[in-house]
Amino acid sequence: MGKNTAHRAQESYRSEEVSAEQIAMMRDEMLRFSILQLRDSALAEDAVHEAIIAALSLGKYTGRGSLKSWVYAILRNKIIDVIRQRSRHPAEIFVEDDDMGLDDQFKKDGSWKKTQKPADWGHPETVLANEQFWRIFATCLNDLPKNTARVFMMREHLGLELKEVCKELDISDSNAWVIMHRARMQLRKCLEMNYMQGELL
Amino acid sequence: MKCKQATQLMSQSQDRDLTLKEKIQLKLHLLMCDGCTHCNRQMSIIRAAVKELGDRK
Ligand SMILES: [Zn+2]
Numbered sequence: 001m002g003k004n005t006a007h008r009a010q011e012s013y014r015s016e017e018v019s020a021e022q023i024a025m026m027r028d029e030m031l032r033f034s035i036l037q038l039r040d041s042a043l044a045e046d047a048v049h050e051a052i053i054a055a056l057s058l059g060k061y062t063g064r065g066s067l068k069s070w071v072y073a074i075l076r077n078k079i080i081d082v083i084r085q086r087s088r089h090p091a092e093i094f095v096e097d098d099d100m101g102l103d104d105q106f107k108k109d110g111s112w113k114k115t116q117k118p119a120d121w122g123h124p125e126t127v128l129a130n131e132q133f134w135r136i137f138a139t140c141l142n143d144l145p146k147n148t149a150r151v152f153m154m155r156e157h158l159g160l161e162l163k164e165v166c167k168e169l170d171i172s173d174s175n176a177w178v179i180m181h182r183a184r185m186q187l188r189k190c191l192e193m194n195y196m197q198g199e200l201l
Numbered sequence: 202m203k204c205k206q207a208t209q210l211m212s213q214s215q216d217r218d219l220t221l222k223e224k225i226q227l228k229l230h231l232l233m234c235d236g237c238t239h240c241n242r243q244m245s246i247i248r249a250a251v252k253e254l255g256d257r258k
Contacts, residue, residue, distance in 0.1 A: 033254065033255050065256070068255075068256070069255070069256045072255040072256060075255070076255070103205075106203075106204060106205045109203065110203025110204060110205040110206065111203055111204045111205075112204050112236040112237075117235075117236040117239075118236050118237075118239035118240040118243055119239060120239050120242075121239070121242065121243055121246060124242070124245065124246045124249060127246050128246065128249060128250060128253065133250075134250075137250055141251075152251075153251070155216070156248060156251040156252065157251050157252065157254055157255075159252075162216050162217070173217075176216070177209075177212070177213050177216055177217070180212060180213075180215070180216055181208070181209055181212040181213070184212050184215075184244050184247060185208065185212070187247050188240065188243045188244065188247065191243070191247070192243075
């Protein structure tokens with residue numbers, strides 16, 4: 001938590017001019033963030049442009065959080081708009097990704113394989129304060145198959161109810177549960193292999 | 202219940218309300234299984250991390 005004190009001062013901003021330079025500096029990162037959720041670089045770029053235009057036309061940034069979280073809140077809304085527009089004019093039918101070797105984590109009888117048994121990652125706050133964790137987490141998210149990632153991000157990052165995700169993508173509840181489960185299990189495995197084993201064990 | 206099913210239930214508990222029977226089965230399994238207890242905690246960490254994306258720094 002100590003690392004937060006450095007930008008405490010920034011958090012007390014209430015109303016601040018937004019400059020094009022500030023936003024331009026965030027552009028690449030916004031684009032990566034947007035691609036992660038839309039998995040389509042043209043649409044992702046549109047969402048980022050619209051968010052930048054919206055931020056600049058508001059001209060002033062107001063709020064409790066950082067400028068960055070204000071800009072990202074705008075971007076998230078644009079991404080949700082894109083998702084909703086896309087589902088109204090579906091260009092492609094949603095295809096479920098394969099199971100990504102989820103079953104490799106278990107023995108035939110359904111218990112954990114010795115090598116796959118989840119380890120203790122330690123205190124959530126400690127994990128979430130670790131820069132290395134975030135770097136690996138970004139890689140692991142990028143490695144999720146496209147459609148799995150879309151469902152997972154709509155639900156977990158954009159905060160849509162699973163019902164709405166199902167409606168937008170025209171999939172059943174049970175499909176969605178399976179997809180969410182695979183996403184979580186793959187992320188878990190990826191994090192454990194790349195971060196935890198090197199860092200903690 | 203085996204670990205594989207237990208992980209399905211812990212994942213679904215983030216997306217829907219489990220039935221009373223499912224909750225009890227899961228709880229009993231977690232009481233005697235380290236691996237699944239860790240997995241359950243890992244899923245909460247992952248959930249918190251995804252929410253925080255884009256809000257850091
Ligand atoms: Zn277990």
